[in-house]
Amino acid sequence: DRTAVAAWARLTTDAPVGSIRATVRAGRDQMRATLLGWLPQDLTGRRILDAGCGTGALAVEAARRGAAVVAIDLSATLVGLARQRLxxxxxxxxxxxxxxxxxxxxxxxxxxxxxxxxxxxPDMARAGAGLAARSTRSVLFTFAPRTPMLWAMHQAGRLFPRGNRAPAIEPVTHTTIRRLLAADPAMQGWDPGRSQRITTGFYISCAQEMTSATVPS
Structure with missing residues (x-):
């Protein structure tokens, strides 16, 4: 919490950052735009959960469209920063x-x-199924795709001093996560929708949409 907040505070503004973090910023901006693009432009009357909201950028954009947004994160410091920026x-x-x-x-x-x-x-799939159980229309999430480039970046990251390392991530193939979700009984009635990989330098992430087959009117 305390270690990461200064880096996140800078990364999520227009303040100058190093070349590596600039690619991460650009990638996150593209990913946020992609996920928001999969939501209706008019969100009036819709309730949205921003699960792992960080500094709140996505939550703010959803609120601008009229959504009632609940934004939650484990980091009290980041949530405090999000409240300040609202x-x-x-x-x-x-x-x-x-x-x-x-x-x-x-x-x-x-x-x-x-x-x-x-x-x-397996835990990612269970978490996704748990989120789907609390959603009536769609669940949008991202995962780190298992690619040779991402593996090489992880190995290179191990050379940095421990205090400078990014949090550990768990790469997974698209086929694996979709298979695990399909096998979960809680995902009955849910279909895989759009997917999109975003790659900008040191940011590599894949977005996946899951949609309910019984969308309320």
């Missing part, structure tokens, strides 16, 4: 806690951008 004219319910907590209630859409990437594949 424009005065918008309302977002920021929380500190477990994004998988059923007590958060039901939502029309759940978005988990770069928050399931730390889970091993």
């Amino acid at each position: 424009p005065a004219e918008l309302r977002v319910e920021f929380r500190v806690g477990d994004m998988l907590d059923p007590a958060l209630g039901q939502f029309d859409h759940v978005v988990a951008m770069d928050s399931l990437i730390h889970y091993a594949a």
Whole structure:
């Protein structure tokens, strides 16, 4: 929490950053735009969970479209920063806690951008199924695709001093995560939708849409 917040605070603004972090910033911006593009332009009357909200950029954009947004993250420091950055004219319910907590209630859409990437594949699928159980329309999430380039980057990252390393991620193939989701009984009635890989230098992530076959009117 304390170690990462300064880096995240800078990364999620327009402040100058090094060349490596600039590629991460560009990739995250593209991924956020992709996920938002898979949501309706008018979100009035929709309830959205931003699962692993970080500094709140996606939550803010969803709120601009009229959504009632619950944004949650384990990091109290990042959530505090998100609250500070929230424009005065918008309302977002920021929380500190477990994004998988059923007590958060039901939502029309759940978005988990770069928050399931730390889970091993079976746990990622179980978490995705748990989020789907609390959504009536769609679940959008990202995962780190298992590629030779990403593996090489992970190996190179091990050479950095421990305090400078990024959090560990668990690469998984697209086929594996979709197979695990399809096998989970909780995903009955859910279909894989769009997918998109974003690669910008040191940022490599894949977005996956899951849609409910019984969308409410």
